[in-house]
Amino acid sequence: MITERLTRRVRISNEEGLHLRAAALFSQVARMFACDIRLACGERHADGKSVWELIGLAAEPGTELVIEAEGSQSEEALDRLEGLVAGQFQVSAAENNHEAL
Numbered sequence: 001m002i003t004e005r006l007t008r009r010v011r012i013s014n015e016e017g018l019h020l021r022a023a024a025l026f027s028q029v030a031r032m033f034a035c036d037i038r039l040a041c042g043e044r045h046a047d048g049k050s051v052w053e054l055i056g057l058a059a060e061p062g063t064e065l066v067i068e069a070e071g072s073q074s075e076e077a078l079d080r081l082e083g084l085v086a087g088q089f090q091v092s093a094a095e096n097n098h099e100a101l
Contacts, residue, residue: 004070004074005068005069005070005074006068006069006070006074006075006078007066007067007068008066008067008078008081008082009064009065009066009067010064010065010067010081010082010085010086011062011063011064011065011085012059012060012061012062012063012064012065012085013061013062013085013086013088014061014088014089015061016061017058017059017060017061017063018054018055018057018058018059018060018063018065019055020051020055021089022089023051023054023055024051025084025089026048026054026081026084026085026089027048027049027050027051027054029080029081029084030048030049030077030081031049032077032080033069033071033073033074033076033077033080034071034072034073035069035070035071035072035073035074035077036069036070036071037049037067037068037069037077037081038067038068038069039054039057039065039066039067039068040065040066040068041057041058041059041063041064041065041066044056044057044058048067048069048081065085067081067082069081
């Protein structure tokens with residue numbers, strides 16, 4: 001089965017950028033999906049499921065990230081991750097209890 005690589009551009013709008021907590025949350029959500037997820041920040045690239053690689057992007061507030069997903073759940077993953085970044089890495093009470101994650 002051939003899968004298409006999907007891409008979304010997002011801008012970090014929270015005051016701390018892609019800090020440890022945000023990177024951990026992003027990777028936690030990314031790991032929920034059966035697809036490969038990569039991020040690009042300028043010339044730097046990271047596995048979207050790796051907290052340490054995400055931190056290595058050194059993405060500050062206002063930085064544009066390119067999220068790429070390839071696999072059977074790519075579109076769902078991109079929708080969820082784009083929403084996470086747009087929501088400044090905030091999660092609802094239900095998500096904190098893993099009901100929605």
